[in-house]
Amino acid sequence: EPEVTQTPSHQVTQMGQEVILRCVPISNHLYFYWYRQILGQKVEFLVSFYNNEISEKSEIFDDQFSVERPDGSNFTLKIRSTKLEDSAMYFCASSLGEGGETQYFGPGTRLLVL
Amino acid sequence: AQSVAQPEDQVNVAEGNPLTVKCTYSVSGNPYLFWYVQYPNRGLQFLLKYITGDNLVKGSYGFEAEFNKSQTSFHLKKPSALVSDSALYFCAVRDRGGGKSTFGDGTTLTVKP
Numbered sequence: 369e370p371e372v373t374q375t376p377s378h379q380v381t382q383m384g385q386e387v388i389l390r391c392v393p394i395s396n397h398l399y400f401y402w403y404r405q406i407l408g409q410k411v412e413f414l415v416s417f418y419n420n421e422i423s424e425k426s427e428i429f430d431d432q433f434s435v436e437r438p439d440g441s442n443f444t445l446k447i448r449s450t451k452l453e454d455s456a457m458y459f460c461a462s463s464l465g466e467g468g469e470t471q472y473f474g475p476g477t478r479l480l481v482l
Numbered sequence: 483a484q485s486v487a488q489p490e491d492q493v494n495v496a497e498g499n500p501l502t503v504k505c506t507y508s509v510s511g512n513p514y515l516f517w518y519v520q521y522p523n524r525g526l527q528f529l530l531k532y533i534t535g536d537n538l539v540k541g542s543y544g545f546e547a548e549f550n551k552s553q554t555s556f557h558l559k560k561p562s563a564l565v566s567d568s569a570l571y572f573c574a575v576r577d578r579g580g581g582k583s584t585f586g587d588g589t590t591l592t593v594k595p
Contacts, residue, residue: 372525399581411526411572411585424582459525466581468514468533473526 370394372474374460380480381450389445389477391460400443401461401471402435404428411459417443418466450481484509486575488586495563496594503558503589505573515556516574516583517547526572532556543567563593 373392381387393400402414415425417435434446443462447454457478461471485508495501507513514533518526530541532549540546547558556573573586 401581401583403583410587411574411583413582413584416581418581424580426582461526463581467576467578468531470516470528470531471581471583472528473518475525 372460372462372472374458374474374477376477377475378478378480380482383452383481384449387447387450387479389447389458389460389479391443391445391462391474392441393443393460393462394472395441397462397464397472399423399463399466399469399471400435400437401463402445403459403461403473404456405459405476406456414445414458447479450479452481455479455481484513484575484577484584486573486584486586488571488573488589490589491587492590492592494592494594497565498562501558501560501563501567501591501593503571503573503591505556505558505586506554507556507573507575508554509575509577511578512551514576514578515547515549516576517541517545517556517558518572518574518585520570520572520588522569529558529571563591565593565595567591568593 375390400417405411415429416423432448457476459476460474463469463471487506516531517529537549572588574583
Protein backbone atom coordinates (compact mmCIF):
# COMPACT_ATOMS: atom_id res chain seq x y z
CA GLU A 369 0.00 0.00 0.00
CA PRO A 370 1.44 3.40 -0.93
CA GLU A 371 2.44 5.60 1.96
CA VAL A 372 3.86 8.99 2.75
CA THR A 373 7.49 8.91 3.83
CA GLN A 374 9.48 11.54 5.70
CA THR A 375 13.15 12.11 6.36
CA PRO A 376 14.87 12.45 8.70
CA SER A 377 12.95 10.78 11.48
CA HIS A 378 14.77 12.91 14.05
CA GLN A 379 16.67 16.16 13.71
CA VAL A 380 18.53 18.11 16.36
CA THR A 381 19.65 21.62 15.52
CA GLN A 382 20.93 24.74 17.17
CA MET A 383 18.72 27.79 17.52
CA GLY A 384 19.13 30.07 14.52
CA GLN A 385 20.09 27.29 12.12
CA GLU A 386 18.16 26.40 9.00
CA VAL A 387 16.51 23.03 8.70
CA ILE A 388 14.86 21.29 5.78
CA LEU A 389 12.35 18.56 6.41
CA ARG A 390 11.65 16.25 3.53
CA CYS A 391 8.58 14.33 2.49
CA VAL A 392 7.70 12.03 -0.37
CA PRO A 393 3.91 12.11 -0.80
CA ILE A 394 1.88 9.32 -2.34
CA SER A 395 2.71 9.41 -6.02
CA ASN A 396 -0.67 10.25 -7.59
CA HIS A 397 -1.70 12.75 -4.94
CA LEU A 398 -2.07 16.39 -5.86
CA TYR A 399 -2.46 18.17 -2.54
CA PHE A 400 0.24 18.36 0.08
CA TYR A 401 0.23 19.55 3.65
CA TRP A 402 2.43 20.18 6.63
CA TYR A 403 1.14 19.92 10.18
CA ARG A 404 2.98 20.07 13.46
CA GLN A 405 2.41 18.66 16.89
CA ILE A 406 4.18 20.19 19.85
CA LEU A 407 4.77 17.54 22.50
CA GLY A 408 1.56 16.80 24.35
CA GLN A 409 -0.51 19.20 22.28
CA LYS A 410 -2.89 18.97 19.37
CA VAL A 411 -1.99 18.59 15.73
CA GLU A 412 -1.91 22.03 14.07
CA PHE A 413 -2.22 22.89 10.41
CA LEU A 414 0.69 24.80 8.91
CA VAL A 415 0.23 24.95 5.15
CA SER A 416 -1.40 23.36 2.14
CA PHE A 417 0.16 23.25 -1.32
CA TYR A 418 -1.36 22.57 -4.72
CA ASN A 419 -0.25 23.14 -8.27
CA ASN A 420 3.12 24.45 -7.10
CA GLU A 421 1.76 27.14 -4.88
CA ILE A 422 0.53 27.62 -1.36
CA SER A 423 -3.25 27.37 -1.24
CA GLU A 424 -3.69 28.07 2.46
CA LYS A 425 -1.48 28.78 5.45
CA SER A 426 -1.97 29.29 9.15
CA GLU A 427 -0.78 32.06 11.42
CA ILE A 428 2.05 29.78 12.52
CA PHE A 429 3.42 29.69 8.98
CA ASP A 430 5.28 32.99 9.07
CA ASP A 431 8.17 34.27 6.97
CA GLN A 432 10.56 31.83 8.61
CA PHE A 433 8.78 28.95 6.92
CA SER A 434 8.72 28.00 3.27
CA VAL A 435 7.63 25.00 1.25
CA GLU A 436 8.78 23.67 -2.06
CA ARG A 437 8.19 20.79 -4.41
CA PRO A 438 11.58 20.82 -6.09
CA ASP A 439 11.42 17.78 -8.34
CA GLY A 440 7.92 16.40 -8.70
CA SER A 441 8.30 13.81 -5.98
CA ASN A 442 9.69 15.52 -2.88
CA PHE A 443 7.87 18.11 -0.81
CA THR A 444 9.98 20.07 1.63
CA LEU A 445 9.44 22.35 4.59
CA LYS A 446 12.23 24.80 5.34
CA ILE A 447 12.61 26.71 8.56
CA ARG A 448 15.13 29.47 7.95
CA SER A 449 16.17 30.39 11.46
CA THR A 450 14.91 27.94 14.01
CA LYS A 451 13.62 28.97 17.41
CA LEU A 452 13.27 26.92 20.56
CA GLU A 453 9.50 26.95 20.12
CA ASP A 454 9.83 25.25 16.73
CA SER A 455 10.62 22.01 18.54
CA ALA A 456 7.80 19.68 17.56
CA MET A 457 6.86 16.68 15.50
CA TYR A 458 6.26 17.76 11.90
CA PHE A 459 3.89 15.69 9.81
CA CYS A 460 3.59 15.74 6.07
CA ALA A 461 0.30 14.65 4.50
CA SER A 462 -1.02 14.23 0.99
CA SER A 463 -4.39 13.70 -0.64
CA LEU A 464 -5.96 13.27 -4.04
CA GLY A 465 -8.15 16.29 -3.55
CA GLU A 466 -9.55 18.69 -1.01
CA GLY A 467 -12.78 18.54 0.93
CA GLY A 468 -13.74 14.96 1.66
CA GLU A 469 -10.61 13.35 0.34
CA THR A 470 -8.62 11.52 2.99
CA GLN A 471 -5.30 13.03 3.98
CA TYR A 472 -2.65 10.39 4.50
CA PHE A 473 0.05 11.25 6.99
CA GLY A 474 3.69 10.38 7.10
CA PRO A 475 5.43 9.08 10.23
CA GLY A 476 6.73 12.52 11.14
CA THR A 477 10.05 14.22 11.78
CA ARG A 478 10.81 15.04 15.37
CA LEU A 479 12.65 18.36 15.44
CA LEU A 480 14.51 19.44 18.54
CA VAL A 481 15.91 22.96 18.64
CA LEU A 482 18.55 23.56 21.32
CA ALA B 483 -13.84 29.33 11.98
CA GLN B 484 -13.94 25.61 12.52
CA SER B 485 -13.24 23.92 15.82
CA VAL B 486 -13.32 20.46 17.36
CA ALA B 487 -13.78 19.47 20.97
CA GLN B 488 -12.86 16.15 22.49
CA PRO B 489 -14.20 16.57 26.01
CA GLU B 490 -12.35 13.63 27.54
CA ASP B 491 -8.57 13.60 27.81
CA GLN B 492 -8.66 9.97 28.82
CA VAL B 493 -11.04 7.05 28.35
CA ASN B 494 -10.51 3.76 30.16
CA VAL B 495 -12.39 0.60 29.28
CA ALA B 496 -12.01 -3.07 29.97
CA GLU B 497 -11.20 -5.40 27.13
CA GLY B 498 -14.34 -6.76 25.55
CA ASN B 499 -16.48 -3.83 26.63
CA PRO B 500 -17.85 -1.26 24.21
CA LEU B 501 -15.96 1.99 23.88
CA THR B 502 -16.96 5.51 22.95
CA VAL B 503 -14.65 8.42 22.28
CA LYS B 504 -16.54 11.69 22.02
CA CYS B 505 -16.16 14.49 19.52
CA THR B 506 -18.19 17.61 18.90
CA TYR B 507 -17.51 20.16 16.23
CA SER B 508 -18.29 23.67 15.14
CA VAL B 509 -18.14 24.64 11.48
CA SER B 510 -20.20 26.71 9.12
CA GLY B 511 -22.18 24.60 6.72
CA ASN B 512 -21.92 20.84 6.42
CA PRO B 513 -18.57 19.45 7.49
CA TYR B 514 -16.37 16.59 6.58
CA LEU B 515 -15.41 14.68 9.72
CA PHE B 516 -12.51 12.33 10.31
CA TRP B 517 -11.05 10.09 12.99
CA TYR B 518 -7.36 9.31 13.17
CA VAL B 519 -5.40 7.12 15.58
CA GLN B 520 -1.84 7.71 16.72
CA TYR B 521 0.29 5.03 18.31
CA PRO B 522 3.38 6.06 20.31
CA ASN B 523 6.10 7.60 18.13
CA ARG B 524 4.04 7.01 15.02
CA GLY B 525 2.16 9.16 12.55
CA LEU B 526 -1.58 9.58 12.25
CA GLN B 527 -3.46 6.65 10.79
CA PHE B 528 -6.81 7.25 9.13
CA LEU B 529 -9.69 5.33 10.69
CA LEU B 530 -12.87 6.60 9.06
CA LYS B 531 -14.65 9.64 7.72
CA TYR B 532 -18.10 11.09 7.23
CA ILE B 533 -18.75 12.78 3.91
CA THR B 534 -22.46 12.45 3.26
CA GLY B 535 -25.26 9.93 3.36
CA ASP B 536 -25.66 7.32 6.08
CA ASN B 537 -24.97 8.82 9.48
CA LEU B 538 -23.30 5.62 10.69
CA VAL B 539 -19.86 5.24 9.19
CA LYS B 540 -17.81 2.07 9.45
CA GLY B 541 -14.05 2.16 9.33
CA SER B 542 -10.86 0.25 9.99
CA TYR B 543 -10.30 -2.23 12.81
CA GLY B 544 -13.99 -2.54 13.67
CA PHE B 545 -14.45 1.13 14.54
CA GLU B 546 -17.52 3.09 13.59
CA ALA B 547 -18.76 6.61 14.17
CA GLU B 548 -22.14 8.25 14.14
CA PHE B 549 -22.69 11.67 12.67
CA ASN B 550 -25.36 13.60 14.55
CA LYS B 551 -26.07 16.91 12.89
CA SER B 552 -28.45 18.24 15.55
CA GLN B 553 -25.92 17.59 18.31
CA THR B 554 -22.94 18.47 16.08
CA SER B 555 -21.25 15.30 17.23
CA PHE B 556 -19.23 12.53 15.64
CA HIS B 557 -18.51 10.01 18.39
CA LEU B 558 -16.20 7.09 17.71
CA LYS B 559 -17.40 3.69 18.84
CA LYS B 560 -16.41 0.07 18.90
CA PRO B 561 -18.61 -2.74 20.21
CA SER B 562 -15.81 -4.74 21.81
CA ALA B 563 -12.51 -3.10 22.76
CA LEU B 564 -9.13 -4.76 22.38
CA VAL B 565 -5.98 -4.04 24.40
CA SER B 566 -4.32 -3.20 21.07
CA ASP B 567 -6.83 -0.35 20.58
CA SER B 568 -4.98 1.58 23.30
CA ALA B 569 -3.71 4.72 21.58
CA LEU B 570 -4.33 8.44 21.11
CA TYR B 571 -7.41 9.25 19.03
CA PHE B 572 -7.96 12.50 17.16
CA CYS B 573 -11.15 13.83 15.68
CA ALA B 574 -10.76 16.30 12.81
CA VAL B 575 -13.08 18.54 10.84
CA ARG B 576 -12.76 20.11 7.46
CA ASP B 577 -15.12 22.47 5.74
CA ARG B 578 -16.40 21.70 2.28
CA GLY B 579 -14.29 24.25 0.52
CA GLY B 580 -10.78 23.47 1.60
CA GLY B 581 -8.07 21.10 2.66
CA LYS B 582 -7.12 22.39 6.07
CA SER B 583 -8.00 19.93 8.83
CA THR B 584 -8.65 21.17 12.34
CA PHE B 585 -7.93 18.60 15.00
CA GLY B 586 -9.25 18.11 18.48
CA ASP B 587 -6.91 17.87 21.46
CA GLY B 588 -6.95 14.09 21.32
CA THR B 589 -8.25 11.42 23.66
CA THR B 590 -6.04 8.75 25.14
CA LEU B 591 -7.82 5.42 25.09
CA THR B 592 -6.58 2.76 27.47
CA VAL B 593 -8.03 -0.72 27.22
CA LYS B 594 -7.20 -2.90 30.19
CA PRO B 595 -7.09 -6.69 30.01
